[in-house]
Amino acid sequence: MKERILIIEDEENIARVLQLELEFEGYEIGIAHTGPDGLIQYREHKWDLILLDLMLPGLNGLDVLRRIRATENHTPVILLTAKNEVEDKVAGLDLGANDYVTKPFEIEELLARIRAALRFSNGGQAKKDEHLYEFCGLSLHEQTREVKREDRQIELTPREFDLLLHLLKHPNQVLSREQLLDAVWGFDYYGDTNVVDVYIRYVRKKIEKPGESTLIQTVRGVGYVLKENDEN
Structure with missing residues (x-):
């Protein structure tokens, strides 16, 4: 079964490029362009990993992350941000993000971080019916x-x-x-x-x-x- 990744990114060009690259790598992709829409998709479907932009309309990325972590802490979340301030990265990690990538980023690095996060979340445990x-x-x-x-x-x-x-x-x-x-x-x-x-x-x-x-x-x-x- 394909691993499923939700991309919450307001820049449609970036979201589309990520979708194409990740689908080429064999992942199943969902896309949301606002914070509220991202939360709706998160709640209505099951995801193996979330790529979350910090600067989102409607509800910023940190607020989205806070709401996700209020309900569960097992789905890996990788932050995507154009900011270089240490405070934003620290805030995201403190709220439960697993990793972050600063824009502009190399797609190879992002793919490596996704693979690492998915390996860590699977934990090498025996497969069971996760549903x-x-x-x-x-x-x-x-x-x-x-x-x-x-x-x-x-x-x-x-x-x-x-x-x-x-x-x-x-x-x-x-x-x-x-x-x-x-x-x-x-x-x-x-x-x-x-x-x-x-x-x-x-x-x-x-x-x-x-x-x-x-x-x-x-x-x-x-x-x-x-x-x-x-x-x-």
């Missing part, structure tokens, strides 16, 4: 959208599925309502945060039948956490 998430008898497959608890099939709406998926990606981690809103409803959602509580109830009702242990637990005043019931 399957399992926790205490609960399983969810991101591609087939199949959800089960033990042998019981569970039907979820698209929003319920996305909420449970995010919880499964962060087991034993307390997530605030704001974090869940940002990850599931999107950074530009301006509705009531109580929608999180409503959908948590919907998901609980479907995955926690009578006699089954509670998996989604409320942390009063903060949010929710996916963890084993301490009483079991």
